[in-house]
Amino acid sequence: MPQAAMPDRLGHGTNRPPPRCGRGSARALLLIQGPSHPTAGRPLDYHRLIAARALGIDASGIRRVFDLASQLEDPVNLSIGQPDFEVPEPIRRAAVDAINAGRNSYTVTQGIEELRRRIAAQVAGEFPRWQPASGEGTADGYQCLVTSGVSGALLLAILACAGPGDEVIMPDPAFVMYRHLVTLAGATAVHVDTYPDFQLTASRIEPYLSERTRLVLFNSPSNPTGVVAGAGHCRELAELCDRCGVLLVSDEIYDAFCFDGEADPGGGEAGVPGADETAGGFVSPARYSENVLVLRGFSKTYAMTGWRLGYAVGPAPIVSEMTKLQQYTFVCAPSMVQVAGVTAMKVDMSEHIAAYRRKRDRVVEALGGMYELTRPGGAFYAFVKVPEPLGLTATAFVEKAITEHGLLIIPGHVFSLRDTHFRLSYACPDATLERGLGILEHLARG
Ligand code: PMP
Numbered sequence: 006m007p008q009a010a011m012p013d014r015l016g017h018g019t020n021r022p023p024p025r026c027g028r029g030s031a032r033a034l035l036l037i038q039g040p041s042h043p044t045a046g047r048p049l050d051y052h053r054l055i056a057a058r059a060l061g062i063d064a065s066g067i068r069r070v071f072d073l074a075s076q077l078e079d080p081v082n083l084s085i086g087q088p089d090f091e092v093p094e095p096i097r098r099a100a101v102d103a104i105n106a107g108r109n110s111y112t113v114t115q116g117i118e119e120l121r122r123r124i125a126a127q128v129a130g131e132f133p134r135w136q137p138a139s140g141e142g143t144a145d146g147y148q149c150l151v152t153s154g155v156s157g158a159l160l161l162a163i164l165a166c167a168g169p170g171d172e173v174i175m176p177d178p179a180f181v182m183y184r185h186l187v188t189l190a191g192a193t194a195v196h197v198d199t200y201p202d203f204q205l206t207a208s209r210i211e212p213y214l215s216e217r218t219r220l221v222l223f224n225s226p227s228n229p230t231g232v233v234a235g236a237g238h239c240r241e242l243a244e245l246c247d248r249c250g251v252l253l254v255s256d257e258i259y260d261a262f263c264f265d266g267e268a269d270p271g272g273g274e275a276g277v278p279g280a281d282e283t284a285g286g287f288v289s290p291a292r293y294s295e296n297v298l299v300l301r302g303f304s305k306t307y308a309m310t311g312w313r314l315g316y317a318v319g320p321a322p323i324v325s326e327m328t329k330l331q332q333y334t335f336v337c338a339p340s341m342v343q344v345a346g347v348t349a350m351k352v353d354m355s356e357h358i359a360a361y362r363r364k365r366d367r368v369v370e371a372l373g374g375m376y377e378l379t380r381p382g383g384a385f386y387a388f389v390k391v392p393e394p395l396g397l398t399a400t401a402f403v404e405k406a407i408t409e410h411g412l413l414i415i416p417g418h419v420f421s422l423r424d425t426h427f428r429l430s431y432a433c434p435d436a437t438l439e440r441g442l443g444i445l446e447h448l449a450r451g
Pocket of ligand 1: 153154155157180224227228256258302310314
């Protein structure tokens with residue numbers, strides 16, 4: 006019988022015979038059939054088969070919330086991380102037309118030409134000092150990769166740049182996926198405390214930079230805090246990362262959801278109108294450096310969370326490694342969704358954004374007086390401190406909210422090493438938000 010090819014450490018196949026199995030612990034789960042197999046007749050020990058990288062991920066915090074929630078009949082759900090509006094009709098039509106026109110095959114790994122051209126136009130408008138790479142394998146300029154959501158881009162970026170012995174800096178609190186992806190890559194997550202204003206500033210990061218640092222993960226507007234970084238912070242951060250030779254990864258999935266001031270697409274020099282700290286609109290650190298990996302998505306802006314589309318633009322040597330990894334994992338982003346993405350980028354979402362601004366204002370108005378709340382400038386979250394006189398951890402507060410009032414919110418420790426705050430999402434109908442705010446007002450009184 007021919008031996009199965011076993012990959013060696015470089016990933017090349019060999020024809021070495023597989024090592025014979027040792028005796029697993031006796032968990033009677035499944036019997037392997039076939040007299041010639043070395044483990045024939047022995048129960049399969051699934052636990053032995055699970056790699057440390059999977060076991061190292063603890064999803065119990067969020068699972069507990071969902072378990073409690075599943076027992077509720079009519080929950081007031083302020084826990085959802087996706088818009089409550091529908092995907093705009095022209096985008097849905099574009100996807101259906103693409104399917105009917107036969108755009109159903111694999112695409113090139115880097116993404117279809119139409120969408121990449123549209124992204125390049127966006128980059129040219131926003132980051133005038135960025136130049137496209139002159140060709141494959143070049144060290145200069147930027148490259149673009151269309152991905153399966155920003156999650157796909159994050160995974161590829163972290164796998165491409167960080168491994169055992171390497172460190173990845175991230176804010177605390179941060180989007181839950183960050184630390185788990187770093188664990189998955191075998192690298193070490195370094196959490197930089199950003200309480201109470203939730204700004205990941207250069208001066209907060211600097212003490213944690215070392216020879217081992219590979220990446221800094223930055224997210225503005227932020228999940229879970231809704232905080233938006235100003236131009237000054239973005240500039241200092243980009244300059245620090247440049248100086249120290251680490252890659253700044255800017256997760257800009259909520260870029261469309263910025264509520265204070267005009268989004269500033271300008272040339273990005275300090276002193277330019279709109280580029281100051283107080284403008285309040287969206288600013289990318291990529292305005293200040295070509296060495297930033299920008300990750301953007303369609304999930305939040307167009308409510309396309311299930312469609313799985315995003316992209317990465319940044320230094321060609323990094324993006325080309327990510328492209329190679331995508332080739333052997335995701336292969337490509339969904340073909341018809343890529344076609345619809347071209348249409349999406351032309352759709353005006355300002356009415357939906359204005360509605361979310363009003364919901365944000367309502368949250369600040371209702372909770373501002375009774376809870377400690379750092380004003381959220383964007384995304385659709387608020388990260389609210391549990392009042393100290395209540396003497397409750399966030400986990401205990403959230404359990405009370407769920408079990409006694411049917412209000413679903415997420416305890417801070419899901420995102421953080423601390424358990425003092427909770428995240429509420431106002432991506433919900435106004436009536437649901439009002440019910441939730443009423444319950445929170447009641448809970449604050451103890
Ligand atoms: N980054 C952040 C900060 C997020 O909140 C999310 C989704 N909740 C993602 C990335 C992933 O988004 P997607 O994969 O749907 O593009």
